[in-house]
Amino acid sequence: MSADLALIWPELILTIGGLITLMLGTFAGDRQVGLYQLASLVTLAAAAVAVIALFGTEATVFSGTLAVDAFGGFAKLLIYAASFVCIAIAPRFFRDGMRAEYPVLILFAALGMGIMASARDLMTLYVGLELNSLAAYVLASFMRTDDRSSEAGLKYFVLGSLASGMLLYGISLLYGFTGTTDFAGIAKALGGEMGTGLLFGIVFVIAGLAFKISAVPFHMWTPDVYEGAPTPVTTFFASAPKVAAMVLLTRVIVGAMAPAIGAWQQIVIFLALASIILGAVGAIGQKNIKRLLAYSSINNVGFILIGLAAGTQQGVEAVLSYLLVYVVTTIGSFLVVLQLRDREGQQVESIPALAGLSQYRPGLAAAMAVFLLSLAGIPPLFGFWPKYLVFEAAVNANLVPLAVAGIVASVIGAFYYIAVIKTMYFDERSEAEVSGGGNILEGTIVAVSALWLSVIGYLFIGPLATASAHAASVLF
Template identity: 50%
Template sequence: MNAAQVVLPALGPALPELILAVGALVLILYGAFKGEKSTEGVTVGTLIVLILALFAVVSQPLGAKVTTLNGAFIVDGFARVMKSLVLLGSAAALLLARDLFERERIARFEYPILILLSTIGMLIMVSANDLIALYMGLELQSLAAYVIASFHRDNVRSTEAGLKYFVLGALSSGMLLYGASLIYGFTGSVSFPGIVTALRETSGLGVILGIVFVSAGVAFKLAAVPFHMWTPDVYEGAPTPVTAFFASAPKMAAMAMAVRVFVGAFPAVTDQWQQIIVFVSIASMALGSFAAIGQRNLKRLMAYSSIGNVGYALIGLAAGTEEGVRGVVIYMAIYLAMTLGAFAVILSLRRGRQMFETIDDLSGLSRTHPWIAFLLAMMMFSLAGIPPLAGFFAKFYVFAAAIKAGLFTLAVIGVVTSVVGAYYYLRLVKVMYFDEPQGGYEPMAPGLRIVLGLSSVVVVLFWLVPAPLVGAAGVAARSLF
């Protein structure tokens, strides 16, 4: 048996990441030779590479568990489901960006490649089985994200967004790395199974301190309180398709990372990290519900909405049970559909090269564009948690897991903040259906139509066929316990 025969089976579990990496290298060379004329070809090539990686993920047996790279990389049911969501989010972000970037004359072949590199980092985050692999994936994802936040170089707000994201992101990465070094120092291992074994024998103040610092880094990537401060400014300043990307795929990877770290590495000290997650969840739900009430900018509104939704998803993680993790997976999948659908509508609010981003710009949308208004209303009702739309079931699963785990106060606070948050979601519906129109908007681009259509099918019809997602989420949760 030669070296190639040994290496290829060992790297088999990382086939989706290898497809993305090879694809990125090929597309970079193509773009470098063809120059700016290659933008369209690189975008299409990136979509093809993402689809191939998605096919590689879903073709693996859902229930199998495989490790490679000396145990640093794991592929199980949880990884496969969350990777699928990440790849879908990245592909949708590319579809959302195409039309606007061409009209703004900022279409460059580097953008889809940066999305591709960020996606590689996210997939590594999902499958990381030790602290070093986790940090490598996190940094690869973050470095590409810093660049695309300021991709519109001639726009002051975009440049400011990229700088804020970079400075605060570097701080959070340092905190996470410091926490990881403390955990390694007190357990003698960086691998999650090794940490589990060490904590069964002893756990001191140093480990708890390390968990606190790791939690801070994870909370920043999730945009959870109290490390949410970058979110509204970056969401508002970055180009809208970039904002849609930040609100979708990286959220899937960050939540998967949180579940992988706390459930996979620290089950022996659940009582310790559970207190942190409960606090972060309550604070995020409260801030996301109350701070959004006064917002007039749609992108800032979606920023606070994302903070609140992260809080709801963390309810499932706080439960620390198989039912809780299943609730997290279901919630994040439905949140992905709701968010992408909402941003598809926001990106369609344009007249010529003039983009509109305020709530008042939705005035009378039901009379000028009735179908778009109806679908956005469904997204808002779903985000508010109104049955029978998908958002209701997303909250139902995480609240049920919290109640089963005895976290009654957390579940009650989640219900109360959901009622408060419904106000600003329903306000958008009121503006669309009861205010006087300010003029029509241009027809939606094909990419926006595709994303809005698929998202709407999930949000509106989930209650008819919930079994595929619920079943996949159940398999994903069981693979961690």
């Protein structure tokens, strides 16, 4: 038991740090923004250090319910980094004062996501998922005086509960027909005869998880929640939980369902293509930049699923690389959105208001153009590379039709990305000019991520490939 505790330092640090931050918030009051923000950031950084210190350790803890491995470590680093940024950028957004609940909730969500990423048992999977979800529901409705925010929280909660229900039903079926909740045990049981009950279990588990990654047809909540939630929270939703849910889905599919490839592969292919196409078509005509980015995330999840559909180690490597690039791009683009304010200091979210942005805020417009073209996967921007990797994985797994369909659909997606660029670059300056800049921190994050996503990222392909290959090899 105590040996097990030594291997879950990241989780312990997050738990203790979250509780300390909560106490600080309670006793120091909401005025001490700097104090509890600092506490939460230190906690995340310490947890990340603990993850790095544990690299190279391959073990299972608590009777095989949690895995401590490179795969989970890779995901946790991404999750912690995204959470870190989302806490760091928040105070400026909540002008009337950030309340202490915000960093606390993100810390607990990060804890839940870390458990998701390490789960190798259906029970830990569910515990981690719910810990994350409960924090997320509250975060979505964090601006309690704002109608849209409350609506977003309610919608997320109702639909999220439905998805959790489906997931639990699937879990119970899997457990009932295999007699175990352990991933390895399920994989062994699936190697034999495949009954209808098992098939239903697989379908429901995938459906429940598809909700969390907002894959079509379980995506309906995404545009509304992204639009309604406060922008830092949206940044968070679009980055860290996507990583956690995607990594979890990968673990479940590759770890627990691998022998039943005939059962899950067509589901994943359907999810992938439907997400790519609907994410692209749905984004056309959106006037709100946050809604547009929501559809963009649906679209990108589709591409990630192509890598997963391959079901090979190469496919999993592609998924991990894609997640890293996707998180950087998403955080960057939302940070740009965060900087858009009109003269009264209100957030600007409408795309037509960005007309001519390149003429008075050239740096911001250029960064946004880089993020959008990168999301579209147009070379030489680095967003091309993970797309290349997922298509390569699909072709090498003999899924050429899937790769062709996916890449052709990606052209539809390019349309709305370049439409936003058209607004920023080709249109005349609008009357309602966007003003207000960011602070140094935001500016640095935007600049660094934009530079990395332009050609510089290619120089890191080697280390990225090594890291993702090391992480993915754990599952095979």
